[in-house]
Amino acid sequence: MSALFQEKYDFIASDITNNCNLRCPYCLNDYTQISGNTLMEETTFKKVLTLLPLVKDDGFFFFSCLFEPLLHPNFFKLLRLIPEHERQKVFFTTNLAKKLSDESLYELSTSQIHHINISLDSLIPSQFENLRKGARFDIFFDNLERLVKIFAQNKLAPRLHYITVLCKGNLEEVDKLLQVTAEKYLAKEHEFRCFIPFGFIDSTWLHSNNISEAEWKAVKEKLASSPYKYILGDFLSYEHLPDHSIYSEYEKKVYSYPPCLSLIISSSGIVKLLHMPIDISIDLHDISNPYSVFKEILSLQALDIERGKELAKVTQASPEKIRAGWFKIQSEQT
Numbered sequence: 001m002s003a004l005f006q007e008k009y010d011f012i013a014s015d016i017t018n019n020c021n022l023r024c025p026y027c028l029n030d031y032t033q034i035s036g037n038t039l040m041e042e043t044t045f046k047k048v049l050t051l052l053p054l055v056k057d058d059g060f061f062f063f064s065c066l067f068e069p070l071l072h073p074n075f076f077k078l079l080r081l082i083p084e085h086e087r088q089k090v091f092f093t094t095n096l097a098k099k100l101s102d103e104s105l106y107e108l109s110t111s112q113i114h115h116i117n118i119s120l121d122s123l124i125p126s127q128f129e130n131l132r133k134g135a136r137f138d139i140f141f142d143n144l145e146r147l148v149k150i151f152a153q154n155k156l157a158p159r160l161h162y163i164t165v166l167c168k169g170n171l172e173e174v175d176k177l178l179q180v181t182a183e184k185y186l187a188k189e190h191e192f193r194c195f196i197p198f199g200f201i202d203s204t205w206l207h208s209n210n211i212s213e214a215e216w217k218a219v220k221e222k223l224a225s226s227p228y229k230y231i232l233g234d235f236l237s238y239e240h241l242p243d244h245s246i247y248s249e250y251e252k253k254v255y256s257y258p259p260c261l262s263l264i265i266s267s268s269g270i271v272k273l274l275h276m277p278i279d280i281s282i283d284l285h286d287i288s289n290p291y292s293v294f295k296e297i298l299s300l301q302a303l304d305i306e307r308g309k310e311l312a313k314v315t316q317a318s319p320e321k322i323r324a325g326w327f328k329i330q331s332e333q334t
């Protein structure tokens with residue numbers, strides 16, 4: 001058996017809110033299942049912070065993951081609680097749709113966190129407002145321009161990354177978006193991605209806005225000739241969802257591959273272990289010393305993933321067999 005995994009998390013993804021001010025039509029959140037906004041309490045956040053030493057030095061702590069973090073009234077108070085020596089592991093993603101003061105933008109520029117992801121689907125106001133439903137282009141744009149101006153004055157300001165979700169409506173703009181963020185908006189990275197077509201996404205919208213593989217290939221070609229750096233995600237559709245699982249015939253369990261050690265923490269303080277064969281949730285309110293509890297769990301997770309890898313080697317599961325097995329399990333469960 002090969003050497004055991006390094007016993008550190010690749011990432012811990014947390015959220016400090018569980019709602020959003022927008023309703024983008026492709027959003028991965030099913031808002032029919034969400035009401036109110038559970039704000040992470042300071043005491044819970046302090047417990048989360050004790051887990052940061054368990055993240056690899058080049059790993060990440062998501063200050064926000066699935067929802068809009070700037071809706072938290074104590075966003076900056078929580079940000080300030082993050083120990084300085086851990087801040088290079090930290091980033092968050094925002095729609096930048098809520099009006100921000102210059103003071104707030106200045107504080108972000110001096111926060112010492114690694115980067116901020118800004119979601120930017122279009123620079124055409126009507127298209128922007130179609131895709132980022134509920135946002136006003138003028139407010140977003142004003143925030144962006146002031147943020148960039150303030151960040152440009154500080155060499156140590158967090159890097160700016162941009163995320164564009166590809167839909168029929170913004171395909172024509174991709175090269176322009178890449179060029180503008182690189183030249184005018186301090187982009188260190190610009191990711192273009194297909195959206196994951198979750199079953200709850202409005203099917204009429206999906207039908208007329210989801211891009212085809214041919215369109216995705218055209219984007220790929222267009223971006224390839226651009227002098228600017230970008231990341232292009234995989235083509236995704238119902239038929240082309242990537243499957244990274246390892247199926248073990250013996251255990252009838254699914255392991256993620258490539259294996260990745262991670263935790264996800266909701267704003268209510270529920271920690272879920274990702275990519276484990278059984279669903280495990282731990283409420284941070286129930287434990288007084290999260291660091292020692294999760295250090296122990298981490299060793300077991302590392303062992304489990306290593307075991308999954310070895311099992312896959314033994315069964316020599318081909319991707320087709322893995323996929324077939326996964327769907328078999330899914331259909332048996334439903």
Ligand SMILES: C[S@@+](CC[C@H](N)C(=O)[O-])C[C@H]1O[C@@H](n2cnc3c(N)ncnc32)[C@H](O)[C@@H]1O
Pocket residue numbers: 020026027028029065066067068069093094095096118119163165193194195196197198
């Ligand atoms: C879920 S959002 C949360 C952060 C924030 N509300 C925002 O949109 O910037 C995080 C990122 O995921 C992207 N996203 C939303 N729905 C998606 C989907 N179905 N598939 C892939 N990415 C998606 C968003 O555009 C955004 O860049």
Ligand code: SF4
Pocket residue numbers: 020021022023024027028029066067068095132
């Ligand atoms: S802004 Fe982000 S979280 Fe909000 S609806 Fe859009 S993609 Fe979803």
